[in-house]
Amino acid sequence: MTSEPEPDSAADRPRAGNRSSARSAKLSREVIVNAALTFLDREGWDGLTINALATQLGTKGPSLYNHVHSLEDLRRTVRMHVVDDILQMLSTVAQGRTRDDAVMAMASAYRSYAHHHPGRYSAFTRMPLGGDDPEFTAASHAASVPIIEVLTSYGLDGEDAFYAALEFWAAVHGFVLLEMTGVMDTVDADVVFSDMVLRLAAGMAHRSGARG
Incomplete structure (x- = not known):
C-alpha cells in the first residue's frame, strides 16, 4: 500500500520561485504608479527610485521594469x-x-x-x-x-x-x-x-x- 505524502511535505509546499512568480504577477503599471504616488507623499520626489519603490512593493527592482521602461518613464507618468x-x-x-x-x-x-x-x-x-x-x-x-x-x-x-x-x-x-x-x-x-x-x-x- 502506497502511503500518501504528509500535508506538510516538501512536495506540497510552494517553491520559492513559485511564490516570487505569484507576487510578481500582482504587479501592473497601475499598481506601480499608485504606489509611487503614495511613496512621493512619504519620501518626496528625490527619494523616488526604482529600487526604493520595489522595496515598498515587496519585490526587486528588475520586476518593475516589466511594467515601466525607466525611472524617467515612471516619474513622467x-x-x-x-x-x-x-x-x-x-x-x-x-x-x-x-x-x-x-x-x-x-x-x-x-x-x-x-x-x-x-x-x-x-x-x-x-x-x-x-x-x-x-x-x-x-x-x-x-x-x-x-x-x-x-x-x-x-x-x-x-x-x-x-x-x-x-x-x-x-x-x-x-x-x-x-x-x-x-x-x-x-x-x-x-x-x-x-x-x-x-x-x-x-x-x-x-x-x-x-x-x-
Missing part, C-alpha cells in the same frame, strides 16, 4: 497623474461658482492639495514643467483652464484672462511654498491667505472695470 488630479479638483470645486466665491474655492482647494500631498505637489511644480515633452506641456497648460473659465465671470477673456490666471497661480503657489518652509508659522496663515485671495479677486474685478 506620475506627474501626468498629478496634473490630471489637480485639473479635476479645480474643475469640481469651481462648478456652480463665479467670481470671488469661485476664486476662493479654487485657491483653498489648491492649498489643501499641496498640504495633504506634498510629494505629489512637488512633482507637479518640479522644473522644468514641460521641457521638450509636448504632451506634458499641454497637460500642465490644461490645469489653468478651470481658472481661466472662472475669470470670464469677471468679464476677462483672451490674454487678460491668461495673465490673470498666471498671477493667481504665482500668488497661491508662492504662499504654499512659504507655508511649507515655515515662514508662516508666526502668523495666522488662514487669515493671511484669505486676505490675499480676496485682494486677488478684487484685482480681477478692477482690471475688468478698467478695461471697460
Whole structure:
C-alpha cells in the first residue's frame, strides 16, 4: 500500500520561485504608479527610485521594469497623474461658482492639495514643467483652464484672462511654498491667505472695470 505524502511535505509546499512568480504577477503599471504616488507623499520626489519603490512593493527592482521602461518613464507618468488630479479638483470645486466665491474655492482647494500631498505637489511644480515633452506641456497648460473659465465671470477673456490666471497661480503657489518652509508659522496663515485671495479677486474685478 502506497502511503500518501504528509500535508506538510516538501512536495506540497510552494517553491520559492513559485511564490516570487505569484507576487510578481500582482504587479501592473497601475499598481506601480499608485504606489509611487503614495511613496512621493512619504519620501518626496528625490527619494523616488526604482529600487526604493520595489522595496515598498515587496519585490526587486528588475520586476518593475516589466511594467515601466525607466525611472524617467515612471516619474513622467506620475506627474501626468498629478496634473490630471489637480485639473479635476479645480474643475469640481469651481462648478456652480463665479467670481470671488469661485476664486476662493479654487485657491483653498489648491492649498489643501499641496498640504495633504506634498510629494505629489512637488512633482507637479518640479522644473522644468514641460521641457521638450509636448504632451506634458499641454497637460500642465490644461490645469489653468478651470481658472481661466472662472475669470470670464469677471468679464476677462483672451490674454487678460491668461495673465490673470498666471498671477493667481504665482500668488497661491508662492504662499504654499512659504507655508511649507515655515515662514508662516508666526502668523495666522488662514487669515493671511484669505486676505490675499480676496485682494486677488478684487484685482480681477478692477482690471475688468478698467478695461471697460
